[in-house]
Amino acid sequence: MFKQRTFLLLIAVLGGMLTTYAQSLSLKNATILVSPSVPVPMRETAPKVFTEEINKRTQLLLKPATAWPKTGVTVAMALSSDRELFGKALPARKAGDAAETRAEGFRVVVDGQTLWIIGADARGVLFGTGWVLRHLEMSAGNALLAPTTDVATSPAYPIRGHQLGYRHTANSYDAWTVGQFDQYFRELAIFGTNAVEGIPFHEDEKPNPHFKIPASEMRVKMGELCQQYDLDYWVWTPVTFELTDADKRAAELRLHEEFYKKCPRLDHIFVPGGDPGDNHPKLVLPFLKDLHQLLTKYHPKAKVWVSLQGFSVEQTDYFYRYLAENSPDWLQGVVSGPGSPPMAETRFRLPKKYQHRQYPDITHNVRCEFPVRGWDQAYALTLGREASNPRPYAFSEIHQTYAPFTDGFVSYSDGCHDDVNKVVWSMRGWNPTMDVREIMTDYTRFFFGKTATESAADGIAALENNWKGSLVQNGGVEATFAFWKGLETANPALKNNWRWQMLLLRANYDTYTRRRLVYEQSLEKQANGVLSQASELGTEKAMNEALTLVNRADQQNCAPELRQKIEQLCADLFTSIGLQTSVKKHNAKGYERGCVLDFVDYPLNNRWWLADEFKKVSTLPSEEAKKVRLKEIATWENPGIGSFYDDVSSVAKGPRVKTISEDATDVAWWEDGFSRTRLSAQLFQKCPELEYDNLQMDARYIVRVVGSGEALLRVDGRRLEPITYSREPNGVKEWIVPLTLTQDGKLHVTFDEPEESHLNWRKQSKISDVWLLKQ
Known part of the structure; x- marks a missing residue:
């Protein structure tokens, strides 16, 4: 009986699958019919895009027609102003729905054996074509669309574009051929983009090892591509002289x-x-x-x-x-x-006759307009400004916040590493209420195929979540890695897909960074234990043993297989899309330009700083002075029971810090990112705010600050006079807290902002470490 029920259930499931398959509109033997009223060049461009993109994924070759075929499926492309197409009337519009008559709008409807793509204008035909391509279920030998399809839509914002700068500053565009730009323009248009912006004239004189053709020629070619796809061509032209x-x-x-x-x-x-x-x-x-x-x-x-x-x-x-x-x-x-x-x-101030366009920075992670909030220091120091950065949910919220004040956007982008973000902005620019996961499934269905659609969409969301909160505490990073590893095994055909490579790189890099962080900081804790025994061991021996411990990270890699995989993926991306993840290997413009491979082993403990500090300690005049300094180093982050330490820009080590830096994690970017200073000193805030509670009411406390420049301290709103005050880089400042302020067991610490508008931000005051020390 059990076997019989199982067999019947299997038959029912297979029957349902076959019924669904049979009911879907198949484009296997379809022909394409285009209205002569569709303007040139879209009359050729739209069917070409449709035919070529389907052929890439299915090996099907749809045939053009000049009249209605007697049998089979027809893809009919027309304008909403057409009453009929070669004698056949267009489908009647839905009552009260005129989306396909509004600028750039379209309607996609299955009517028996005909798939209609009806555009309000040339762009509407192209965007309707893109909608179908995003929703087709394509596999070898077939392309299926739901038979109940009937969608009419038009864009909410008239300007939806992205800057694609053919210049050395970009971490990938400068290595592209005209053909690669052609494909990228096409793919952006499939997702609703209607504008491309080029970058500036003056790049011509700058030597570039990656240019396939001179910048002056590529600018003109971009104009030709915009003409082909009917995209607005913008040019960004700064005036850099008086x-x-x-x-x-x-x-x-x-x-x-x-x-x-x-x-x-x-x-x-x-x-x-x-x-x-x-x-x-x-x-x-x-x-x-x-x-x-x-x-x-x-x-x-x-x-x-x-x-x-x-x-x-x-x-x-x-x-x-x-x-x-x-x-x-x-x-x-x-x-x-x-x-x-x-x-x-x-x-508000701009007269209504003028349009207002946003220029959102979707390409950078730190030191930018929309930084990753609360980014872990380990990411900031290794992934930097231009890593692969899919942030679909964050940027959907950002778009929702600012778009109502604008007529649209052309984003700032310096490479294809922000590809997911471009699609999110374009799609939300079309429909601000479109579900983010729906955008991601459109993305993954089109670029990765039906077998990876749902899982890859979830994997992208998981990568975004990798960047939330303390990296050590984010166990989801390992789960995300395992998920992507499974996806990679299940989809070997995507090995050479550059978007796939980009996401795999992030999954591997995030995990490698987390494992290194746990490992290297554990070594530093052990080293601090050794330094705490300097009185018994002797200062020189303690420093040598401590340095040997922290340097173990250079001799014994904690995840060599991940390190090798990252190297390989970076090489693959350089081959597939010209992504320059290294200055030395790929001739990137600079270390700040997405060179994640150059920082993949940057210390995540303070071994470089300790080596330099120990040299200074060795020059101190007495053994006692050396012991005092080594104790300060050993207890830097653990000042003892009843005392508190906060690394003010660390989500992991700044629990009492209530402020978020204006620039997320403010990496100072000294020495091209290879600074040997203490890690906490490379990340800072100007005016942090801290709150303490459960203090001992009869205890005396001292506030200690390390930073540079000024630190205008207030405790519970009261300005205190310092007892120690060094303005030098990494200088120490201290204040005694009056007993009257701790009687309620709480303290509120703030800092007034000094007037430094005349200074470059790199020279302005910084606060990196704050202690409340119980005496």
Whole structure:
């Protein structure tokens, strides 16, 4: 009986699967019919994209047709303004639903044996084609779509673009061929992108070992690709010289005009007010007017934009006063990027006739506009600014926060490592309420196939969660690694897929970093134990033994197989997409530009700092002085019962710190990231806030701070006078806490911000370590 029931259940399951398969619309022998009203070149581009992307994944070759076939499935591409296509009426619109008639909108509907892709315009046809490609279930020999498909949609925001800079600063784009850009433009369009921004003229003179063609040629090729895919072509053109220099100003205008003549398509010129640039708007605005005059000679509908980045209050006021008095028609709008006034304020002050575009930084992890909040120091010191950084849920929230003040965005990107983020911004720009996991399943279905769709989408979310909270305490990192390892084993065909490689690199790198962190900090704890016995061992012996312990990390790798895998994946990514993860191996522009391979073994304990400190200790005048200093080092993070230590920028070692740095983990980036200073000194805050409770009410406490520059301490709102105050780098400052302030068993420690606006941020005051020491 049991066997019979099992057999019947199996038959039922297989029957259901076969029924579903049979009911789906199969494109196996489909033909493509395109309305002659679809504008050129989209009349050729849309069916080409559709045919080629299906062929890559299924080996099917859909055939073009010029009339309705007698039998079989037809993919019909038309405009919503068409009443019929070669004698066959278009499907009736849904009552009250006119999405396919709005700019860039489309409708996708299965009507019997016909798959209709109906666009409001040329772009609508392309975006409708992209929707189908994202939702087809493709496998060798077949492409299936649900027979009940009937979707009509149009974008919420008219500007949805990404900056793709062919320059050495980028960690991958500079190594791309025209064909690679072509494919990437296509893939971005499939996910709803309608604009691409190039970067600047002045890269031409800079030597680049990766360029396949000169930058001047690639800029024109990008214009041709935008024409092919009907994408707006933006160019970011900073003014890096003083506009008061008439000769340079004239030369810059000639440079622009030469480019305008050559470029087959150009829609927008964006001149940042600052970052880079340092000109007053009274000079910038006339220059923009001259640019517009030249621009419209060759591209009559092209627009000019400006950002207020780096503008002072006086300069910002001047700008708005100019708009109020002159109402220039040559200006299209304002761009808000890092260093701009708040976006809500900009939209409020900006006259309605002008558009407002966001310039979000989706490419960096630290020292940026949208840093990873509470990022573990180990990641900050090894993954740095431009690692593979899928942050779908974080960036969905960020988009939701700022988008309502804008007409859309063109993101700042310096490499393909932020590919997931680009798709999230494009899709949320189309539909701000679209479920994030739905975006990720669209992404994984299209790029990885049906066998990995759900699991890879969950794996991307898991990678984002790897970056939350203390790395040591995040046991999910190991689970994420095991998950991705299983995915890799189950999907060997994806081995050469660069997006797959990028995600695998993160899974391996995160795990390797966590294992190293646990291992290397354990060695340091042992070394501190040895230093605590300096009185018995003698200072020289204690230092030698401690150094031997911490340096064991260099002799005995805790996860050699992971280290080898990271090396291999970095090599694979350099081959597949030109990703430069090393200065020495890949000729990256600089260590800050995504060179994760160069930092894969950067110390996660203080062995470099200890080696340097021990040399200083050896020069002290007496054995007693040496013992005192070694005790300070040994008890740095463990000052004893009743005392407290906080590494102010560490989510693991700063439990009493209530503030979050403006820049997440502020890595000072000394010596190209290879600083030998104590790890805590490389990460800091300006004005941390700390709270203490359960203090001994009759005990005397001292606040000790290590940092540089000023530390204007307040305890429970009261400014205290220091007893020790060194402004030198890693200098010590101390204050005695009055007994009256600890009578309730609590303390609230804050710091006033010193006036240092005249200083570069690297020279401004910093606080890295704070102690409350019970005497």
